Amino acid sequence: MSDTKRVALVTGASSGIGRETAILLxxxxxxxxxxxxxxxxxxELAGQVEGIRPVDVDLSDTDDLEKFCEHISGLPEPVTALINNAGYSLRGALEDVSIEAARRMFQVNVFALMRITQACLPGxxxxxxxxIVNLSSMAGKFAFPGSGPYAATKHAVEAITDALRVEVRPFxxxxVTIRPGFIATxxxxxxxxxxxxxxxxxxxxYKPVYETSGKAIGSMFAGVTVPGPELIAGIVAEAVLSDSPxxxxxxxxxxxxxxxxxxGLDDEGFDEYLSDxxxxxDLKL
Ligand SMILES: NC(=O)c1ccc[n+]([C@@H]2O[C@H](COP(=O)([O-])OP(=O)(O)OC[C@H]3O[C@@H](n4cnc5c(N)ncnc54)[C@H](OP(=O)(O)O)[C@@H]3O)[C@@H](O)[C@H]2O)c1
Incomplete structure (x- = not known):
């Protein structure tokens, strides 16, 4: 592999995909x-697994994020594997999501990812x-009703990742982009x-809209097993360790x-598929 130094930064390492990724790396x-x-x-994780160093940061707080990025920029060894994993979702029809809450989610899912990447790139x-591995989502390529603002953050992650990939390939x-489906975390x-x-x-x-879509989406999960975070962590580690991810x-x-x-479908076809x-x-109110 091309990495000469072995420092990895995993955001959102306190649970789910980030935690499992930190352990594997x-x-x-x-x-x-x-x-x-x-x-x-x-x-607790650092006490269980040798080689993990905990750092406290609230990515929704721009001052805290800056302090964190200064710390990263000042490390004696450069970060060679950056896993931009921290993120979360809010639900609700557009009318039910406050701009303030959506802005905070963009700060964590998008702007913090950009800023941390900027801090790691010079090294x-x-x-x-x-x-650099960015956690997008299948919602980076389409949007479930009731999840537009979250999907918007992941569409933004996709765009930033696509442009960055080509910008820095010469160096x-x-x-790498990862698009998880539903994962149990x-x-x-x-x-x-x-x-x-x-x-x-x-x-x-909106109540019938929530009720109808909630029931339809809920029925998709009947009798299926949702995979755990190890599935995605394994893929992240594979991408980091591979010569040609x-x-x-x-x-x-x-x-x-x-x-x-x-x-496989055009916009009309996919709209129909997702509405169905x-x-x-067929809901008329
Ligand atoms: N699970 C899924 O079905 C799924 C599907 C598609 C994509 N994804 C993506 O996968 C990534 C990991 O999610 P997960 O499923 O592992 O969820 P999770 O178990 O809830 O983990 C999210 C991580 O993000 C961190 N985080 C959230 N807000 C933060 C903040 N303000 N500052 C610093 N860290 C923050 C959390 O740490 P603290 O709370 O300790 O700060 C936590 O470690 C996310 O980007 C998510 O969008 C997940």
Whole structure:
């Protein structure tokens, strides 16, 4: 592999995909900087797995993010594997998502990813190598109703990743997009907590929309097993360790089906497919 130094930075290492990725990379001999807000989780992880160094950062706080990036820029060894993983989702029809909450989500899912990447790139350019792995989502290629702002953050991640990949390829830096489908982590609980009680606050007009789509989406999960975060972490580690990683990977529940349809159908066809899948095609109110 082209990496000469072995420092990895994993954002969102306190749970889910980030935690499993930090563990795998540490076991591969990387010195892993694991960043998140919940230091208790990170400290516990560092106590269990040798080679993980916890760093406390709130990516929604621009001052904290700057301090963190100064720390990263000042490291004696450059980051050779950057895993931009931290992120979360909010749910709700557009009318039910506050601009302030959407802005905070963009700050974490998009602007922090950009800023941390900027902090790591000079070191990578200098050594003419390194790997950047950005966690997008299958929602980076289409949008479920009731999840537009989250999908918008992941569409932004896709665009930034695509441009960056070509910009820095001349320096030997590899840039990889990962598009998970549904994965069993704390992601769902976090989204529910941050979204709050949509039913209690929405206009009565929207209740049938939520009920219908909730029922249709819920029925998709009947009898299926949602894979755990190890699935995606394994792919991230594979991309980092490979001599020639693919530019895009996808895995996880329904990723094949939805991304396949999105790639195979035109805009009209996909709109019809998704309206049908979410039960909203024939709903008239
Ligand atoms: N699970 C899925 O179904 C799924 C599907 C597609 C894409 N993804 C993407 O995969 C990535 C990882 O998600 P996951 O499923 O592993 O979810 P998770 O278990 O909820 O982990 C999210 C991580 O992000 C960190 N984070 C959130 N807000 C932060 C903030 N303000 N500052 C610093 N860190 C913050 C959390 O740490 P703290 O709370 O400790 O700060 C946590 O470690 C996300 O980008 C997500 O969008 C997930």
């Amino acid at each position: 540490a076991k591969e001999g990387y010195e892993v900087i694991g960043a998140a807000r919940r230091m208790d989780r990170l400290t 990578m350019r200098k050594m003419r190598g390194g790997t 030997g830096i590899r840039v 704390e992601f769902n609980d976090v989204a529910n907590t941050l979204t709050g009680d949509l039913f209690a606050r929405t206009d009565p007009d 693919r530019i895009v990977y996808h895995a996880g529940l329904f990723s094949e089906e939805f991304l396949g349809k999105r790639a 899948m979410t039960g909203l095609k």
